[in-house]
Every structure is written in structure tokens, then in C-alpha cells.
Amino acid sequence: MSDQLRLGVIGGTGAEGRGLALRFAIAGAAVTLGSREPARAREAAAHLRRQHPQAHIEGASHEDAIAQNDIVILAIPFVHAGPWVEAHGRALAAGALVVDVTVPVVFEGGRPRFVEPAEGSAAEHLRARLPEHVALACAFKTLPARMLQNADVALDCDEFVCGDSPASRQRLAALVERLPGLRPVDAGPLEAARILERMTLLAIMLNKRYKSHDARFRVLGV
Amino acid sequence: MSDQLRLGVIGGTGAEGRGLALRFAIAGAAVTLGSREPARAREAAAHLRRQHPQAHIEGASHEDAIAQNDIVILAIPFVHAGPWVEAHGRALAAGALVVDVTVPVVFEGGRPRFVEPAEGSAAEHLRARLPEHVALACAFKTLPARMLQNADVALDCDEFVCGDSPASRQRLAALVERLPGLRPVDAGPLEAARILERMTLLAIMLNKRYKSHDARFRVLGV
Numbered sequence: 001m002s003d004q005l006r007l008g009v010i011g012g013t014g015a016e017g018r019g020l021a022l023r024f025a026i027a028g029a030a031v032t033l034g035s036r037e038p039a040r041a042r043e044a045a046a047h048l049r050r051q052h053p054q055a056h057i058e059g060a061s062h063e064d065a066i067a068q069n070d071i072v073i074l075a076i077p078f079v080h081a082g083p084w085v086e087a088h089g090r091a092l093a094a095g096a097l098v099v100d101v102t103v104p105v106v107f108e109g110g111r112p113r114f115v116e117p118a119e120g121s122a123a124e125h126l127r128a129r130l131p132e133h134v135a136l137a138c139a140f141k142t143l144p145a146r147m148l149q150n151a152d153v154a155l156d157c158d159e160f161v162c163g164d165s166p167a168s169r170q171r172l173a174a175l176v177e178r179l180p181g182l183r184p185v186d187a188g189p190l191e192a193a194r195i196l197e198r199m200t201l202l203a204i205m206l207n208k209r210y211k212s213h214d215a216r217f218r219v220l221g222v
Numbered sequence: 223m224s225d226q227l228r229l230g231v232i233g234g235t236g237a238e239g240r241g242l243a244l245r246f247a248i249a250g251a252a253v254t255l256g257s258r259e260p261a262r263a264r265e266a267a268a269h270l271r272r273q274h275p276q277a278h279i280e281g282a283s284h285e286d287a288i289a290q291n292d293i294v295i296l297a298i299p300f301v302h303a304g305p306w307v308e309a310h311g312r313a314l315a316a317g318a319l320v321v322d323v324t325v326p327v328v329f330e331g332g333r334p335r336f337v338e339p340a341e342g343s344a345a346e347h348l349r350a351r352l353p354e355h356v357a358l359a360c361a362f363k364t365l366p367a368r369m370l371q372n373a374d375v376a377l378d379c380d381e382f383v384c385g386d387s388p389a390s391r392q393r394l395a396a397l398v399e400r401l402p403g404l405r406p407v408d409a410g411p412l413e414a415a416r417i418l419e420r421m422t423l424l425a426i427m428l429n430k431r432y433k434s435h436d437a438r439f440r441v442l443g444v
């Protein structure tokens with residue numbers, strides 16, 4: 001089993017993290033949900049395994065999820081992501097890849113608003129706080145969390161990938177390709193996250209306007 | 223012929239304006255290209271008519287293009303759009319609709335960059351300069367100009383529409399639907415242009431990366 005893909009999912013008790021953990025486990029990965037409260041992570045893992053008995057999902061502490069995996073999906077709300085990276089970044093293995101799925105969108109009176117980080121995007125905000133020995137790339141920012149969680153529904157869309165190096169992007173693109181129905185689209189350097197994170201806001205707005213939960217994107221012509 | 227759609231296209235001698243003028247004329251509209259140099263506009267119109275003899279396209283001055291039409295597509299570069307609106311906005315008829323297709327993207331050493339207007343977007347920049355009696359809505363911001371010009375190629379994508387009122391958006395959505403292969407997607411108020419204009423930058427970046435000229439978007443789930 002040494003070739004089995006191993007993934008840590010931080011924030012695996014939230015909607016987006018749970019959905020990604022489930023989809024990757026169904027695709028054959030061994031997934032560790034990392035939480036500040038390992039008991040909650042174990043509970044969430046057990047819940048997902050009941051839904052999909054073949055899924056290889058365990059719950060653990062943040063520290064264990066980091067120690068056991070060299071690809072870590074950071075699926076906690078953006079406001080917690082910077083502090084998480086500052087607290088745990090140095091514990092990540094050399095060459096580890098952090099996959100940032102966060103978006104700096106807040107809801108004020110039910111209305112979503114993009115709150116631009118000083119660095120321009122959540123991705124750049126996190127890169128500025130990660131140690132040099134760790135790589136950062138982004139995907140799954142524009143994918144509806146609710147849709148992710150229903151593993152029977154085909155995603156059937158494009159997934160924009162950006163990252164701090166061509167190698168980071170290639171590594172994440174290969175990961176995206178593991179999920180049926182997703183095509184990775186290479187959006188280039190981390191700066192592209194300034195656009196992609198705003199597209200999440202657009203998807204939220206379109207969902208509201210069209211009474212949908214599934215607004216997502218495809219790029220034609222590439 | 224009183225029911226024939228009539229459109230003014232300002233900047234109809236540029237790639238985007240020429241493409242829109244041609245596509246709308248083929249779809250049955252009577253189009254007036256407006257230019258600071260009417261002779262150039264007449265020449266461009268004659269050129270388009272040679273390509274498509276059935277197209278109803280004339281060249282004129284800015285003033286005549288405004289006087290003859292109550293829908294005016296503003297297809298000049300963003301840097302000229304603010305001054306144009308300040309010079310000509312008051313001459314537009316009450317209830318006229320200005321269709322903003324501009325994007326505040328500049329090229330520096332061949333590299334495209336989004337230059338955020340103080341108002342947040344080109345659309346809001348122009349709205350702040352237009353008189354109250356004129357409506358403003360946006361579309362065609364993310365559509366590749368080169369593709370527009372080749373009227374034999376199906377556009378086959380979604381076209382985001384935003385505007386200063388639901389009525390403006392509906393009016394522009396109906397216009398978008400005139401072009402075969404385009405589906406209008408209602409992105410809401412003008413503020414949405416902050417996202418849409420950045421998506422143009424994304425399309426430019428994807429074209430470069432994937433050696434294409436046709437990168438464009440579709441929204442699934444709505």
C-alpha cells in the first residue's frame with residue numbers, strides 16, 4: 001500500500017473539508033482528518049465511513065495529520081487559516097504541499113462580501129506566513145461545498161489551480177485529476193487567486209439569484 | 223422597419239467594437255459606428271459590409287451615433303471611456319442605455335495587469351460619471367475580441383450581465399440573447415463588475431498559457 005495517496009485534511013469537520021475528504025477517499029486515498037479536537041475528527045471520520053464503508057478515513061489531531069501526510073488540504077475558514085499556518089507551518093515536512101481552499105468572503109447581514117487581504121488574496125496571505133520548505137497551491141476555491149459532500153453527484157466542471165511554482169501546480173493538478181469529473185485548469189502563479197477567490201463570491205451570488213447550490217465554472221477554448 | 227433594433231457602437235473601429243457591430247448587424251440590428259473621425263468609421267463600416275453585404279452598418283461621428291440610437295455600446299479602451307462619458311454623457315437621450323464592455327487591464331512589458339479604479343471597477347467608474355437620466359449595464363467583458371470578429375465561429379458560452387438596475391440588466395440580457403450561442407447570466411448589480419473585469423484578466427492569462435485566443439466561460443448549475 002506504499003503507493004496509496006495519503007492526504008491530511010485540516011478542518012475536515014466542516015462542509016468543504018468533509019466533502020473533499022469523502023471524495024478523495026472514494027477515489028482511493030487514505031485520508032486523515034485533522035482537528036483541534038481529535039475526538040470530533042474521529043467522530044466525523046466514523047460518520048463518513050458509515051456513508052461509504054470502503055472509504056479509508058481516520059480522525060486525528062492537527063499534529064498527527066501533519067506528521068502522517070505530505071499533502072495537507074487546509075479547509076478551515078480563512079480567518080483561522082493564517083493563525084493555523086503560523087502555529088503549524090514549521091511542523092510540516094520539507095517538500096510538503098499545503099493545498100489552500102480558503103476564500104476571504106464574509107457574510108454581513110446575509111450578504112456576502114470579499115474582504116481583500118493586504119497581500120491581495122488568501123493564498124498570498126498564507127504564502128507569506130508559511131516557511132520556505134513548504135509549497136503552497138490552491139484549488140477547490142470555487143467548488144460548491146454542498147455539492148462536494150454529495151459524493152453521488154458528478155462535479156463535471158473545471159477546477160482552477162494556481163501555485164507558488166510550476167511544480168506545486170503540477171502536483172495539485174494531478175491531485176485534482178483523481179476526482180472524477182474535474183479537469184484542472186492551470187491559472188498560473190498565486191496572484192491568480194485574487195481572481196479565483198472573487199469568483200467564489202460570484203458563484204455565491206449566482207446561487208442566490210438563481211436559487212441553486214451548484215453554480216460552478218467551465219472554461220471553453222483551452 | 224420601426225421595430226428594427228438600432229445600436230450605436232462607440233469605438234467601432236477597434237477589434238471588440240468591430241466584432242460586436244458585425245455580430246449584431248448579422249443578427250438583424252441597424253448599427254451606427256461612432257468615431258471621433260467619422261471618415262474612419264465610414265471606412266470601417268464599408269469594410270464590414272464588404273464582408274457581410276446584408277449587414278446594416280453605417281459610420282458616423284460620436285454625436286450622430288448618440289443621436290440616432292438609444293442603446294450605445296461603449297467599446298473604446300478603458301482609459302478613454304471616462305473622458306468619453308464626461309464629454310458625451312449629457313447628449314444621450316433620457317432612458318438611453320450605455321453598454322460598458324471596457325476592462326481596466328493594462329499591459330506592462332507584455333504582461334497583463336488589472337489596475338483597480340478608485341470606484342472598484344470600470345463599470346462603477348463610468349456610472350459615477352454618467353448623468354442620472356442614462357442607464358448603465360455591462361456585458362461582453364470576458365468575450366475574446368478576436369473570436370467576436372470571426373462571425374462564422376459560434377460563441378457558445380455564457381455572457382455575464384450586470385447593471386445599475388434590474389431593468390437595465392433585463393434590457394441588456396435581451397440584447398445578449400440576440401447573438402446566437404450566447405446565454406446571458408445575471409450577475410446582479412454593477413459591483414459584480416469587480417469580479418467580471420478580473421475574469422477578463424484570467425481569460426487573457428489562460429489564453430497565453432494554453433496558446434489559445436478563445437478562452438471564455440460557462441457557468442454550470444444555474
